[in-house]
Amino acid sequence: MTTVESIESVLERHPFFKDIEPRLVHQMAEHASLSSFETGQMIFRQGEAANQFYIISKGQVALEVFAPQQGAIPLMTLSDGDVLGWSWLFEPYIWHLDARAMVETQTITLDGAGLRAECDHNHELGYHLMKHSVEIVVQRLQAALMQVIDVYGLKKQ
C-alpha cells in the first residue's frame, strides 16, 4: 500500500471527512503527508504562517499561549483523532497560538495552502472543508467559553 492510499483510508474513516465523497477525500489525500514530532517539539508557533492543518493519529498536543511573565500557558490539549489548526482556512492565515507535542506525536499533515488554492476552483470541496472546519471551531469555542466562565468556581449570588 502506498502512503497516499493508507492516508486516504485513514481520512475516509475520520469523522472530519464524514459525508465527503470518496473522490474528494482522494483529492485531499493527495495534499497530505505523514509527520512525526518529538516530545516537546513545537508543531507551529504563534505568528508563523498557517499553511497546514493536522490530524493527530497518535499522541498529545498542547495548544498554548505565551505570556511574558508566565511562560507557556496550556489552553487545551488535543489527542488521537483530533484535528489541529484552522487558521490555514481564514485570513490572515497566521497561527494565533503555539502547538507543542507533549509526547511523541504522529500526524497526517494536510497542505492547507494547496487545499485553499484548490478550493478556489472546486467549490464543492471548499464547502465541505469549510463546513467541517466551522463545526470544530464552534465546538472549541463552546469549550473555551466554559473554561472562561470558570464553572467550578461559580458561587450563586
Added chain:
Amino acid sequence: MTATVAHSPTRNLPNPMLPNPYRVQRVRKETQDTFTLELEPANGQSDFHFAAGQFNMLYIFGVGEVPISISGDPGKPRKLVHTTRAVGVVTSAMQQLKRDDMVGVRGPFGNDWPVVEAQGKDVVIVAGGLGLAPVRPALYHVLNHREKYDNVVLLYGTRTPNDILYRREVEKWRARLDVDVHVTVDRAIHPWRGNVGVVTRLIPKSPFDHLNAVAMICGPEVMIRFTVLELERRGVLPDNIFISMERNMKCATGFCGHCQWGPNFVCKDGPVFRYSEIKPFFGQRGL
C-alpha cells in the same frame, strides 16, 4: 416524576424532622476549600443504610442545617462520609469541626442513581468539580459489583490540578484495568501533564456504546447542560441520561416547597432526575 427510586428510606424514618446526634470521627482536608467528614452515631449503634445518590441534612448546632450528599460507599453504610465545600455560613462552620465534635443528622433523603437500571450496560459517569462527591457512591456500587456492568467510564473535570477531589483514589481507579478514568483540568498548573480543557471534550472519544450506555452526570448546572448536549451528539438517548440537581432546602421531606423545581420537589422527586423527564424545563431561567 422520579428516576429509578429503588426505595425511599425517608418513609421508614421514625421522625424525619428530628436530627440524630453523630460524632465527628475524622476530618480530612481534600482541597483548599473542601473537606470530608466521617461521622459515627453518638450512641455507637446504627442501622443507617443509604442508596448511592441520597443526601443527609447536616445540622451544625447553633448555626444551621444544610443538605449534603452522602459520598461514602453504600456497601459500608456504617461509615457516614460527607464531602463539603465551604461556601457560606453553615458550611464554613462545618469546616471548623474537629474530631469528637457533634453534628445532627437527618436522613437519608431523596432518590438514587440508576445503578440497578445500568446493570448489563456501559456506565458513563461525568463529574465536574465537587460533583464527584455525590456520584462517588454510584461508582463504588458499580465497582463493588463490577461483573454486572459492561464498560465503566469516569470522566472528571476540575478547575485546576489542585482541585482534584479524592486524588489518591482517582489515581487508584485509573490504575485499574477494568475502568477507564480520564481527568481534565480547565487551567493547568506546573507540573500537570494531563488533559487540559473542559470535561465535555472527553466524551466523543470515550470507550462506550452510545446505544447501550447509562450516563450519570453531577456538577454545576452549566457543566451538566453542555455534558448533556455532548452525550446527545454522541447518540446517547435522553432516557439513559441522569443528572443530579441542587436547590435550597428546608424540610427535605416534601412539605415546605422550598426546593420546588418545575413540577418537582428536588428533595423527594430528586436529586437524581432522568433527563428525558425534565428536558422541557431544564436550563430554564427562574426555575
